[in-house]
Amino acid sequence: MPRAANPLRETIVPLTLLGGDVAVTFAGLSFGYWLRYTSPLARFGIDVPGATFGRYLPLLLVGVALLIAAFAQFGLYDTRLILRRYQSLNAILKGAAFWFATYLGVSLVLKFDPPISRLFVVEAFFCVVVLLYAWRTLVYAVITRAGIVGRLRRRAVLLGWNDHARALATEISSEAAHPFDLIGVVTLDHDTASPLVAQPECHVLRDTLPQTQRGNLSKCHVLSDTLDGLRVLGGAAELEAVLAREAADVLIISRLDLPRADLQRIVEICERAYIEWKIVPGAFDIFLSGLHLQTIGRVPVLGVEELAIRRLFNRTLKRALDVVGALAGLMLSAPVVALLAALIKRESPGGPVLFRQTRVGTDHQPFSVWKLRSMIPDAAATDTARQSTPRGDARLLRIGAFMRRWNLDELPQFWNVLRGDMSLVGPRPERPYHVDRLSTEIPHYLPRHLAKPGMTGWAQVNGLRGESDLAARVQHDIYYIENWSVWLDVQIILLTFVRWKNAY
DSSP states (O other): OOOOOOHHIIIIIHHHHHHHHHHEEEEEEHOOOOOOTTGGGGGGGGGOTTHHHOOOOOOOHHHHHHHHHHHTTTTTTOGGTTTTHHHHHHHHHHHHHHHHHHHHHHHHHHHOOOOOOOOHHHHHHHHHHHHHHHHHHOOOHHHTTOHHHHHSSSEEESSSSSSSHHHHHHHHHTTTSSSEEEEEEOTTTOTTOOEEHHHOOOOGGGGOOGGGGTTTOSEEEESSEEEEOOOEEEGGHHHHHHHTTTOOSSEOOOOOOOOOOHHHHHHHHHHTOOEEEEOOOTTTOHHHHHHEEEEETTEEEEEOOGGGGGGHHHHHHHHHHHHHHHHHHHHHHHHHHHHHHHHHHEEEEEEOSSSEEEEGGGGGGGEEEEEEEHHHHHHHHHHHHHHHTTOOTTOHHHHHHHHHHHGGGGGTTHHHHHTTEEEEEOOOOHHHHHHHHHHSSSSSEEEEEESOOOOEEEHHTTTTTTSSSSHHHHHHHHHHHHTHHHHHHHHHHHHHHHOOOOOO
């Protein structure tokens, strides 16, 4: 039987977001008009005769229509993004950039009266992005605090239990507003960490036994109630009944070693119930988004294509952004660096202002990274075995602790970015000693060197710095490398200014 529809998730909230987006987008364009033609900033633009709000209104309405169409094209109204605030920001940035280019192009080709001001387009772009993201953040705050988030989440069931299923369960449970609500596990034969105990005479769920029979289970092979805190819903033979009973939206298959007939039966069950099914591809541990199906002759082959971040055009584009950002960073940070240098010399006159250290960069090439010195002069002599500086380290200068708290000690790294040793965004660069050690301890550590190390990165803005989980940090680095885009870099740079968890 098909599962019941969820009008709140599939209709009410998306339409509310769409209506709000239309109103906020119009407000952003109107505010851009005010900045261009009415505010004190208007004197910096060329005078446009007859550019009254009434005459500009049709152009604003066309702009709203183009923006909403662009947002829809980039997936902003996909119901799976309702609880994905930062993915929504990515779609907003892409849609607004597409509108920016389209609107400017149209204004150059078609002669409007009054003409579209390019300064208006620039100002309206920023107004729309800021206001729209603020509106989306407000909606996110309301739906996550009003007790309706559970009705927006998609009910998911795991089929099979192994290390990949456990990692997925941990990932989902770590976020209270995750789009998936993992309600339990349907077990398969030969699952690792099987919940079965005792003898194989019977297979029953503990909570299905009458209370009077639960004391004598020594001859039964009884299923535990939970796996790592996750409910055991039944066995594979009961799958169809379990999915119906639990009103599941998604079935996630965690094993690839199922017989073909069993997998076909599972897919048919999902199709009959209109339940989405997914497979955790355990044969591939990294670069999953780079997997592509191609044919060699008539034979289909699944494999990893060239990563987007390694393609020539993308490397050129990323390098151009790095150069512009580094030049701006050096100029804007120069007064701050000079002040901090004076404070360092005042507190610790016996050492240099700048600190140089060898790190491993892209393609495993070593380079010298520059930082403002934040410790006593001889700190490096006792720092060989430390992967990161612990909180409250006694070797820190007072000004050093302040600089580290706000990442000000890393301002000289704009020079490394300008030289090409680093990028504005990328994995954290590590010392050769730690790279050699960690590459033997953490799976898939070395592929993080496929990209240039960065001043900031996906791991850092997610709080994975300092003495945080190194394996999780590597996973975030791999995610960044395989999902790289200009929009992801912009998102990370913006988050760097508001996320300071574990900065010390």
